[in-house]
Amino acid sequence: MERFSCEVVAVGTELLLGQIVDTNSSWIGEQLALNGIESYFQTKVGDNPERIKKTLKQAIGRSDFVIVCGGLGPTQDDLTRDVIAEVMGVELVTDEELVERIAAIFGNRGREMPLNNLRQAQVPVGAETLSVMPGTAPGLKAVINGKTLYAVPGVPWEMKQMVLEDILPDMRAKAGISSIIGSKTLRTWGDSESGLSEKLAQEIERLDQVGGATIAFLASGIEGLKVRLTTKGDSKSEVEDALNTEADIVSSILGDEIIFSYDDQTMEEVVLGICKDKGLTLGVAESLTGGLIGSRLTSVSGSSEVFKGSIVAYSSDVKHAILKTPDVPSVSQAAAEAMAVGACRALNADIGLAVTGEAGPEPLEEEVGRVWMATSVGGVVKSSTVKWPFDRERIRQFTTITVLNALRLRLKEEI
Amino acid sequence: MERFSCEVVAVGTELLLGQIVDTNSSWIGEQLALNGIESYFQTKVGDNPERIKKTLKQAIGRSDFVIVCGGLGPTQDDLTRDVIAEVMGVELVTDEELVERIAAIFGNRGREMPLNNLRQAQVPVGAETLSVMPGTAPGLKAVINGKTLYAVPGVPWEMKQMVLEDILPDMRAKAGISSIIGSKTLRTWGDSESGLSEKLAQEIERLDQVGGATIAFLASGIEGLKVRLTTKGDSKSEVEDALNTEADIVSSILGDEIIFSYDDQTMEEVVLGICKDKGLTLGVAESLTGGLIGSRLTSVSGSSEVFKGSIVAYSSDVKHAILKTPDVPSVSQAAAEAMAVGACRALNADIGLAVTGEAGPEPLEEEVGRVWMATSVGGVVKSSTVKWPFDRERIRQFTTITVLNALRLRLKEEI
Numbered sequence: 001m002e003r004f005s006c007e008v009v010a011v012g013t014e015l016l017l018g019q020i021v022d023t024n025s026s027w028i029g030e031q032l033a034l035n036g037i038e039s040y041f042q043t044k045v046g047d048n049p050e051r052i053k054k055t056l057k058q059a060i061g062r063s064d065f066v067i068v069c070g071g072l073g074p075t076q077d078d079l080t081r082d083v084i085a086e087v088m089g090v091e092l093v094t095d096e097e098l099v100e101r102i103a104a105i106f107g108n109r110g111r112e113m114p115l116n117n118l119r120q121a122q123v124p125v126g127a128e129t130l131s132v133m134p135g136t137a138p139g140l141k142a143v144i145n146g147k148t149l150y151a152v153p154g155v156p157w158e159m160k161q162m163v164l165e166d167i168l169p170d171m172r173a174k175a176g177i178s179s180i181i182g183s184k185t186l187r188t189w190g191d192s193e194s195g196l197s198e199k200l201a202q203e204i205e206r207l208d209q210v211g212g213a214t215i216a217f218l219a220s221g222i223e224g225l226k227v228r229l230t231t232k233g234d235s236k237s238e239v240e241d242a243l244n245t246e247a248d249i250v251s252s253i254l255g256d257e258i259i260f261s262y263d264d265q266t267m268e269e270v271v272l273g274i275c276k277d278k279g280l281t282l283g284v285a286e287s288l289t290g291g292l293i294g295s296r297l298t299s300v301s302g303s304s305e306v307f308k309g310s311i312v313a314y315s316s317d318v319k320h321a322i323l324k325t326p327d328v329p330s331v332s333q334a335a336a337e338a339m340a341v342g343a344c345r346a347l348n349a350d351i352g353l354a355v356t357g358e359a360g361p362e363p364l365e366e367e368v369g370r371v372w373m374a375t376s377v378g379g380v381v382k383s384s385t386v387k388w389p390f391d392r393e394r395i396r397q398f399t400t401i402t403v404l405n406a407l408r409l410r411l412k413e414e415i
Numbered sequence: 416m417e418r419f420s421c422e423v424v425a426v427g428t429e430l431l432l433g434q435i436v437d438t439n440s441s442w443i444g445e446q447l448a449l450n451g452i453e454s455y456f457q458t459k460v461g462d463n464p465e466r467i468k469k470t471l472k473q474a475i476g477r478s479d480f481v482i483v484c485g486g487l488g489p490t491q492d493d494l495t496r497d498v499i500a501e502v503m504g505v506e507l508v509t510d511e512e513l514v515e516r517i518a519a520i521f522g523n524r525g526r527e528m529p530l531n532n533l534r535q536a537q538v539p540v541g542a543e544t545l546s547v548m549p550g551t552a553p554g555l556k557a558v559i560n561g562k563t564l565y566a567v568p569g570v571p572w573e574m575k576q577m578v579l580e581d582i583l584p585d586m587r588a589k590a591g592i593s594s595i596i597g598s599k600t601l602r603t604w605g606d607s608e609s610g611l612s613e614k615l616a617q618e619i620e621r622l623d624q625v626g627g628a629t630i631a632f633l634a635s636g637i638e639g640l641k642v643r644l645t646t647k648g649d650s651k652s653e654v655e656d657a658l659n660t661e662a663d664i665v666s667s668i669l670g671d672e673i674i675f676s677y678d679d680q681t682m683e684e685v686v687l688g689i690c691k692d693k694g695l696t697l698g699v700a701e702s703l704t705g706g707l708i709g710s711r712l713t714s715v716s717g718s719s720e721v722f723k724g725s726i727v728a729y730s731s732d733v734k735h736a737i738l739k740t741p742d743v744p745s746v747s748q749a750a751a752e753a754m755a756v757g758a759c760r761a762l763n764a765d766i767g768l769a770v771t772g773e774a775g776p777e778p779l780e781e782e783v784g785r786v787w788m789a790t791s792v793g794g795v796v797k798s799s800t801v802k803w804p805f806d807r808e809r810i811r812q813f814t815t816i817t818v819l820n821a822l823r824l825r826l827k828e829e830i
Binding site: 017021033041216288299307309321 | 430433434435436440443444445448456458460461470699701703704706707708709710711712713714716718719722725726728732733761762775776779807808
């Protein structure tokens with residue numbers, strides 16, 4: 001079957017000057033792929049009517065659909081409407097219904113509509129406005145030489161809503177695409193990308209042959225290493241079933257030690273969730289991470305039900321005074337274990353979690369990258385060590401997710 | 416004077432699918448602007464030889480220079496070399512010197528060169544390799560119909576080094592551009608973008624008329640609100656002098672209360688620097704920020720000379736037990752002040768800094784966004800409050816930079 005193609009044109013001199021990175025086109029490209037529409041070209045062009053016109057004409061000439069993004073605002077620099085009218089060879093007319101809609105939006109905010117915004121109510125004769133209009137900039141749709149051109153504002157949340165709710169369904173109908181695409185992200189920790197891809201090689205090959213789901217890997221730092229399953233089907237429930245079946249297969253290969261979440265939850269959410277289910281509170285003692293563990297845990301709303309606090313002991317006298325660590329080297333197994341116990345005591349928590357290590361760039365007490373981690377659960381302390389070959393920031397980030405994962409595994413096994 | 420233009424073509428199907436955001440083109444666009452070269456179009460195209468060829472031909476037809484980015488790797492998907500040869504109408508030949516250079520790079524890493532990498536040593540007849548070669552992918556330069564086409568790898572650090580050290584100087588020479596462009600970033604906190612632009616309106620107008628430096632604003636969250644000065648001159652020292660003169664003028668208008676750094680230092684670096692100069696140590700007590708203040712301070716290497724630690728008191732019993740706060744509401748002036756004093760005591764620090772507040776999304780004790788901040792310097796406690804109209808994450812971030820700024824101002828005034 002011939003596949004339909006859509007080209008994206010992003011309008012704005014600020015994009016060419018690098019003042020704004022064009023993430024809109026990337027996002028649209030991803031959505032097109034998910035909906036089975038090909039994407040061959042994406043172009044950025046400045047706020048110049050001649051060059052926008054040439055770019056749109058070329059795009060209409062070589063693609064089935066065109067999405068032009070940006071240049072729909074109320075100022076004189078916003079040229080997309082005018083250029084579309086010119087490409088269509090028609091006039092712009094003021095749409096009185098749009099005037100009222102825009103005026104009403106200002107009215108709801110208790111403000112008068114500036115006269116400039118009248119420009120936004122202008123529509124090329126023969127073009128339609130998109131039914132979805134999240135802001136004050138109406139989107140446009142025009143058929144030119146049998147091809148469909150859509151114009152959306154550059155404001156990401158307005159653009160996204162129009163693309164998802166209006167443009168993609170329209171394109172799918174025109175292209176005769178009835179299948180639905182869905183994806184599911186499993187998050188993992190504890191294996192490398194090449195390790196995962198080796199373990200899953202046979203399954204990936206099998207999927208290639210039967211044409212089922214696809215599997216992609218995405219290294220995401222402190223968010224873990226993501227495994228994304230994508231599949232296509234005729235209905236939402238069919239797609240969901242297929243994704244769940246595939247997730248079970250991947251899970252049986254990788255195991256729950258490696259996979260920490262099946263629904264895109266962060267490691268912090270997973271650990272806080274387990275603690276909450278068990279009715280356990282958590283206290284942290286951290287040195288090299290400097291507050292990062294606490295900061296990540298408290299980025300989850302509702303964390304206060306579980307998380308009592310963290311002792312950021314950046315100097316050894318704080319370790320001694322508050323955590324009551326004995327007179328041992330700061331970066332050592334004994335220090336980490338005493339810190340975990342100290343966190344429970346000082347913060348009156350059921351579970352203690354501690355890290356100490358050398359973040360660099362210069363070694364102070366130990367080789368750079370050496371980290372000791374400890375967890376205290378039910379009064380029993382366990383510890384482990386790792387030597388990271390990374391820079392300061394990554395040492396801190398990888399330590400954070402690793403110690404949280406160690407706690408997750410202990411709680412899963414022991415409680 | 417007619418200005419020269421350069422078009423950027425980014426090659427890679429993964430760019431169209433949104434798997435990678437094309438930040439390379441944005442970065443190149445910024446560099447071109449800084450060097451006085453116009454940028455009219457930027458195009459993304461997939462790994463398809465016909466479409467790459469059409470895109471390159473069009474770019475050569477309408478621009479003076481073309482930079483094509485990506486597709487220079489060792490795999491069969493890397494088509495840029497082949498397409499350039501086709502556009503030039505010539506063969507690819509193996510450059511023996513390049514073979515040796517690439518083999519030597521592998522040798523230095525103690526590895527044998529895979530045969531695939533021989534592809535990277537192929538050069539279209541009549542094209543040159545760029546002299547700068549940071550990785551194993553050589554850059555190319557070819558003159559086609561009097562226009563110059565440069566090819567660079569998509570790996571950002573390799574691409575950037577080639578553009579900065581090889582391509583831009585070459586373009587400037589060809590375009591007869593001798594002037595140098597430089598910029599200087601002042602960081603501010605405590606005023607809005609519109610507030611700053613109002614205060615600087617007269618100066619911006621004056622600069623417009625005399626054609627001196629330009630002033631741009633960039634809101635950067637926890638990094639502050641940046642004011643970037645850019646100017647052009649015939650020599651490095653002339654540019655530096657002009658930037659320093661302009662920085663003095665901006666400084667006299669905005670003042671040091673607003674401007675916290677003149678050389679792109681972060682707020683954490685500035686505060687740690689002041690403390691270090693004065694020989695003072697710092698302790699933190701934080702609730703709603705959950706460790707973010709400590710985490711930011713310790714992201715600065717060498718922070719252990721000043722920063723003693725942080726008590727992340729996420730539950731009120733921790734506030735009472737470790738910080739010895741009295742029996743007052745958790746989010747209150749009295750709590751914040753007691754926490755600052757408690758941080759000094761518990762962490763044995765000269766200076767105490769504390770925040771408590773309601774980060775939301777649901778109000779627990781106070782309205783969402785209400786934050787109390789306190790600093791203790793020389794035993795004297797000062798406090799202030801703010802009500803942020805933001806979401807949880809921004810409330811935490813803005814609180815962090817605001818309380819650090821409050822400490823900066825106190826230390827500047829009092830010590």
